[in-house]
Amino acid sequence: MTNQKKFKNWLQAFQLDHPLVIAGPCSAETEKQVLTIAHQLKDTDTSVMRAGIWKPRTKPGNFEGVGKIGLDWLKKAKAETGLKIATEVANKTHVDMALEADVDVLWIGARSTVSPFIVQDIADALKGTDKIVLVKNPVNPDLPLWLGAIERLHKADIQNLGVIHRGFSTYEKTGYRNNPEWQLAVDLQNEFPDLPLILDPSHIAGKRDIIFDICQTALDLNYDGIMVETHHTPDEAWSDAAQQITPQALAQMTEDLKIRKEHGDAAEFKNKLNTLRAKIDVVDHQIINQLGKRMKITDDIGALKKKNNVAILQTKRWNEVLDKMVSEGQDNGLSEEFVTKFLKAIHQESIAHQHQVLVNDKK
Numbered sequence: 311m312t313n314q315k316k317f318k319n320w321l322q323a324f325q326l327d328h329p330l331v332i333a334g335p336c337s338a339e340t341e342k343q344v345l346t347i348a349h350q351l352k353d354t355d356t357s358v359m360r361a362g363i364w365k366p367r368t369k370p371g372n373f374e375g376v377g378k379i380g381l382d383w384l385k386k387a388k389a390e391t392g393l394k395i396a397t398e399v400a401n402k403t404h405v406d407m408a409l410e411a412d413v414d415v416l417w418i419g420a421r422s423t424v425s426p427f428i429v430q431d432i433a434d435a436l437k438g439t440d441k442i443v444l445v446k447n448p449v450n451p452d453l454p455l456w457l458g459a460i461e462r463l464h465k466a467d468i469q470n471l472g473v474i475h476r477g478f479s480t481y482e483k484t485g486y487r488n489n490p491e492w493q494l495a496v497d498l499q500n501e502f503p504d505l506p507l508i509l510d511p512s513h514i515a516g517k518r519d520i521i522f523d524i525c526q527t528a529l530d531l532n533y534d535g536i537m538v539e540t541h542h543t544p545d546e547a548w549s550d551a552a553q554q555i556t557p558q559a560l561a562q563m564t565e566d567l568k569i570r571k572e573h574g575d576a577a578e579f580k581n582k583l584n585t586l587r588a589k590i591d592v593v594d595h596q597i598i599n600q601l602g603k604r605m606k607i608t609d610d611i612g613a614l615k616k617k618n619n620v621a622i623l624q625t626k627r628w629n630e631v632l633d634k635m636v637s638e639g640q641d642n643g644l645s646e647e648f649v650t651k652f653l654k655a656i657h658q659e660s661i662a663h664q665h666q667v668l669v670n671d672k673k
């Protein structure tokens with residue numbers, strides 16, 4: 311599958327002068343709840359109302375969605391407000407019911423995207439549909455797996471495709487419910503610049519207070535839209551209460567978000583940008599050179615260790631290096647998360663170099 315301009319067609323058909331907004335509750339709970347939220351969303355930038363009908367939950371015993379009846383409530387919401395409607399599908403039965411209810415946008419959840427079997431079943435059930443089908447990233451940060459799912463749908467002749475970035479599971483504590491790993495979405499965008507890319511800030515954040523910042527980052531990275539979990543009484547929501555915001559908060563947020571253009575034309579802007587990019591090129595060059603020098607020193611240490619029969623991994627020393635650099639990083643405006651990741655990558659490379667020296671006699 312290669313990038314195609316026509317991937318953008320369905321998005322352009324919305325004729326929006328702002329990013330696409332998909333909003334609505336994590337789960338449809340009651341008819342009254344769905345209709346109340348729909349009417350409140352009608353007065354915002356929202357074009358599509360979302361609601362989970364079947365909810366994949368980590369543990370059994372939690373609320374697992376209202377099922378088919380929720381589709382009737384969504385249909386009613388569509389009839390009363392003119393909003394398009396969206397829900398998650400995870401198997402052929404869901405797909406059949408959603409198509410029968412004339413759901414406009416169907417998305418495949420992160421827990422389904424991980425399984426090529428599930429994705430293939432859904433692709434087969436959706437074959438040739440003109441509905442919009444969005445694929446959430448798999449729970450694990452695996453770009454080929456994400457792309458593979460999109461390709462399966464593309465092969466099933468589904469024309470209106472897009473992706474949703476909802477962040478990735480991690481064992482480490484990061485301050486996010488699901489780590490954004492922005493680089494992965496940027497890599498996907500580089501390969502498929504015309505495939506609409508929607509952000510799901512709710513699942514990345516896990517809590518309300520950082521949703522705005524996550525959305526702004528995505529808009530700065532040219533995302534095409536946002537899908538935000540929205541509830542008229544978020545604290546009383548039956549699922550994911552902490553990450554839902556009110557339709558009023560959503561309206562305020564979309565007003566405050568800055569939409570930046572991908573390209574600027576003014577000559578002055580171009581000149582200044584070129585100057586700043588030239589400065590970045592110089593610094594990047596220095597970073598790579600210095601890293602090369604550091605690795606050469608590592609090789610020397612490797613040779614010394616070999617002679618003295620000392621192990622490569624020196625945890626105590628490494629933790630000292632890490633602590634010192636995290637603190638220096640903070641003085642230089644670099645987050646602990648970034649410095650730790652950066653140094654871990656250096657350490658791995660260092661170990662690989664020494665391994666070459668000790669095992670393969672490189673030096």
Ligand SMILES: O=C(O)C(=O)C[C@]1(C(=O)O)C=C[C@@H](O)C=C1
Pocket residue numbers: 608611612622623624625627628631656657660661664
């Ligand atoms: O100090 C050492 O013993 C090294 O080999 C250098 C180094 C590093 O890259 O800084 C590499 C591996 C060790 O685990 C600790 C530190």
